[in-house]
Amino acid sequence: MSNEEHDEVRASLEDTIGKPLGPSGPAVAPDDVNVPMIRHWVDALDDQNPIYLDEEAGAASRHGGIVAPPAMLQAWTMPRPMIEGIAERGGSPVEIDEDSPLKTLDRAGYVGTLATNSELEFDRYLRPGDRLESETLMESISNRKRTGLGLGYFVTWVTTYRVDGEIVGTQLFRIFKFDPSTIGGAPS
Numbered sequence: 257m258s259n260e261e262h263d264e265v266r267a268s269l270e271d272t273i274g275k276p277l278g279p280s281g282p283a284v285a286p287d288d289v290n291v292p293m294i295r296h297w298v299d300a301l302d303d304q305n306p307i308y309l310d311e312e313a314g315a316a317s318r319h320g321g322i323v324a325p326p327a328m329l330q331a332w333t334m335p336r337p338m339i340e341g342i343a344e345r346g347g348s349p350v351e352i353d354e355d356s357p358l359k360t361l362d363r364a365g366y367v368g369t370l371a372t373n374s375e376l377e378f379d380r381y382l383r384p385g386d387r388l389e390s391e392t393l394m395e396s397i398s399n400r401k402r403t404g405l406g407l408g409y410f411v412t413w414v415t416t417y418r419v420d421g422e423i424v425g426t427q428l429f430r431i432f433k434f435d436p437s438t439i440g441g442a443p444s
Contacts, residue, residue, distance in 0.1 A: 265364045266409065269397050272357045277392040277413050285332045285388040294324050294384075297331070323381035329417055329425045332382070333390040357394060357411065361433040366408050368434040375428040386419045395428065408434030 287293070291309070298308050306313035307323055314322040324332075361367075382388070398410040412430040416423060 263400055265361070265366075266397065266399060269357045269360060269409075272394045273396060275394055277356065277394055282389040282391040282418075283333050283335070285390075286336060287332070289324050289332060289382045289384050289386040289388070291322065291384055293331075294322070294328070297325060297328055301325075319381055319383070321383060323383055326378040326381060326425070327376070328382070329376060329378065329388075330415070330427055332388045333417065357397065358433065361409060361411070365435045365437070366433040368405060368408070368432075368436045370405065370432045370434070372410065372430045372432050373428075374430070376425065377427075378425045380422075380424050382419070382424060386424075388424070389418050390415050391418075392416075402438075403432065403434070404439075405432065405434045406436060406438035406440075408432050 294308050297303070298305070303325060305325070307317045307319060308314075308325055309322065311322060314320070317323075392413050392415040395412040395414045396410075397412075400407055400409055410430055410432055412428060415427045415429070417425045417427070
């Protein structure tokens with residue numbers, strides 16, 4: 257695409273930058289941070305850090321009690337998946353709002369999705385009883401790029417996680433939305 261060529265798809269998404277990714281406001285975690293879920297996580301990952309499950313070790317630490325592994329941050333606010341129709345939603349666990357930039361790209365033929373990277377920042381450890389809220393804002397949508405997967409756009413959003421209004425962490429997440437019919441050359 258030349259610099260002079262107008263990209264209508266990209267232009268139609270410009271006003272979504274800096275705005276919430278969904279229309280419903282902050283997502284509230286379905287459950288408080290809790291020891292049974294921490295136990296499942298550390299068992300699955302074989303994480304032996306005693307401050308996650310041992311009351312005495314947690315109390316003796318700088319945290320003064322049990323804390324959740326920082327990498328669990330996103331897990332607390334993930335929606336419960338609707339399994340029926342998940343293939344039709346491109347693997348999304350829930351329906352995606354029709355006005356979402358992701359749906360706009362799907363309608364324009366950019367139906368392929370590849371997660372490219374995620375960056376997490378942790379401001380404080382979570383403790384049992386914390387109830388998280390998360391809000392996701394669209395950070396950027398690249399100009400159309402040609403890659404080995406075809407033509408597409410890098411879409412980046414940032415999720416801010418809070419407990420009682422206090423920011424406890426952020427996550428930057430980037431995907432590549434591409435048109436599979438353009439692999440190796442021009443659109444077919």
